[in-house]
Amino acid sequence: MKKITDYQHKKILVLGLAKSGIAAATLLHELGAFVTVNDQKPFEENPAAQGLLEKGITVICGSHPPELLNEGFELIVKNPGIPYTNPLVSKALEMDIPIITEIELAYRVSEADIIGITGSNGKTTTTTLIFKMLEEASKHPMIAGNIGTVASDVAMEASSENKMVVELSSFQLMGVDQFRPHIAVITNVYEAHLDYHQTKENYARAKANITVNQTMDDFLIVNADQEELLELVSFSKAAFIPFSTKRYIERGVSIKEGKIIYFGEEVIDIEEILLPGKHNQENILAAIAAVKLLGVGNDAIKNVLTSFQGVEHRTQFISNINGRKFYNDSKATNILATKSALEAFQAPVVLLAGGLDRGNGFFELVPYLSGVKALILFGETADKLEEAGKEAGIQSIYHVDNVEEAVPLSFKVSEPGDVVLLSPACASWDQYKTFEVRGNIFVQAVHKLKESQ
Template identity: 65%
Template sequence: MKTITDFQHKKILVLGLAKSGVSAALLLHKLGAFVTVNDQKPLDENPQAQHLLEQGIKVICGSHPIELLEEGFEMIVKNPGIPYSNPLVSGAIAKGISVLTEVELAYLISEAPLIGITGTNGKTTTTTLIYKMFEADRKKAIIAGNIGEVASQVVQQATKEDHVVIELSSFQLMGVDQFRPHISIITNIYDAHLDYHGTKEEYVKAKLNITKNQTEDDFFIVNADQEELFQFAKQSKAVIVPFSTKKTVANGAYVENGEIYFRGEKIIKLQEIALPGAHNLENILCAISAVKLARVSNEAIREVLSTFSGVRHRTQFVRELNGRKFYNDSKATNTLATKSALAAFSEPTVLLAGGLDRGNDFDDLIPYLNNVKALVTFGQTAHKLAETARKAGIFEVVKVETMAQAVTQAYQLSESGDTILLSPACASWDQYKTFEQRGDIFIEAVHTLN
């Protein structure tokens, strides 16, 4: 890591813990800052805060006292999940105190070039593909951010020979100042997280922070099929590298005659790709663009794309049994994600869906239900999804209580040649702690069938 003096003897407040807060606090302490950590969880229930206390770092737990703003902090490094409406955060901004997230620290100390990936959908799959392509080409790479380890932690061990591949949320990108990846990617942008950002304009602005400090020596990979986003991207000083599933883009990645090209060079035939779905084709084009810019071989790209069948819980192939193929898309916590999953399959499909009721209906799924022959519903939204199915002309609808029951019913409703797809269109919190837990239970239930 770079030796920097930017934080030496500065009073810095780390607001909120979790993994990123712990990493930021320890790093700032190592860099000579006077660090105070503030976390809402009481100290006696907070092993992370206790660990920091043992390292000689000042810790205040149990609440976010507004009085902290009177202690002369020069900077706040906040957990991305803490909203800007938090009184400590809004009060700090009013006082002119910088409010950053830990990815800013990662950039400042990193010797390795950074590849930053953001977007509404596809971030994790794109990040994983890029990492695996580097790995297949025997080039050093480290995966970080929302998947992998905390960025400010892994860059401490990274060298100039490494590539640090970071998945970035809009929450993280709101809190950057000098952050500058050598290669940045926006996979796509749809309406999301408006409860946090307030408006789509603010959400887009946060995403575009990924390129705001890039120069003509850097690259910005962007979705040319989203015209509004592509026009915004032209504000960047970086070299624009477009990708498109619909048209030829001379300076980027595209599909033509059943093959993927990058800047006119044939890379791979679509029929050789293991990862299903039109939405994943966007992710593949992003990944190819990034690694070709980093001089990864076509052989390594083809090796990954011909074998990689998906990230866990994201249209993940689980098993084939008696001609039925099972897919786990538990990460689909909204209708947009479920639309993408449904569009990935042309076979007759038994859909498993349901979960937390956020007050919305599901009628926007109707145009995507043409191949759905049966629906198994569960959770708080079971009745709403059943009504949507009836509107779509699906009359095989079964309501169940558990995921194990859902898998058994789906198998009974299916026949050889069918796809059985878990894509809930809802968050998991009515029945499960996380979407990962929901997906793991689905996988376990699938493997008990015989």
């Protein structure tokens, strides 16, 4: 870790705890800042705040009072989940107090080069693939960000021999100042998180922040199949590495005659890869581009791609029960992700879907439901999804109370050779704390089902 003095004796407010807030407060305290932590949860119910108080950090809990800003803070480190419309945050903006997220701290103290990955879909799989390929090639990677450990915790341990592979959300990237990854990856940009960003333009600009500080010594890997994305990052000074699943790119990464080609060099035959789906081909191309820039050979890449079966909760194969293959795609919290999952399978699909109602309809999903033989629905959006299912001509549509009930029903209405796919097309928060909880309940129900057969 770099021993920087940027924060020494500065009054800094860490707004919101969770893992990133705890890490930021701890790091700033170690760097000599006068840290105050403000968290919504009451102190007596907040073991994280209690632990920070024991370290000598000032802790204020129970609400986010705007009058707290009268104490003369020079910087705010904001939890990414707290919107900029929050009254305290809005007042800070009016007072011109700089606001950053924890990823900015990680960058400033990291001795390791950073590979940053963002995008609407596929960033977790891409991040994991890059990490595994670097690991296979003995490049000493460390994984951080939205996946794994908080970035500033990892940065505190990383040396110049390491490579930090960091998954980045739009929320995190809104709060960067100097952040500059040596290699930046944007998998794709679609409409998402409008409840936070208000407009797609705001969301897209946040994603583009990954390259805003890059120089000609850095690299930007970007999906060349999205013209809108190419225009979005046209300002970047980084060396441009395009990837495409739709056309051959001589100076980039693409597919030609069933093989992945990197700058004219054959890397691997598509048929050898375990991960299903065209959306995963995009992730694979992006990952190959990143690791090739770091000197990883084809053998290491092949070893990963011929053994890796997927990231947890992302089109993750769970089990084969009497000829039915069960897949957990609980991370599909939007329509686009479910479209991609459905496109990955040729076999008849029993689709388990539903969740938080964000006010949108699901008729754009209709063309992708042609291979769905039965719909099993739950959550707030069940009725809306039923409308889309009927529009697609699906005859077998069922309603259940939750994911756990959906699993045994899916077995009853399916046949050998079918795919049972949990791909909700919705966030989980109407019934489950996180998509991970939803996915884990699905996985447990599948294992319970298997034991009963």
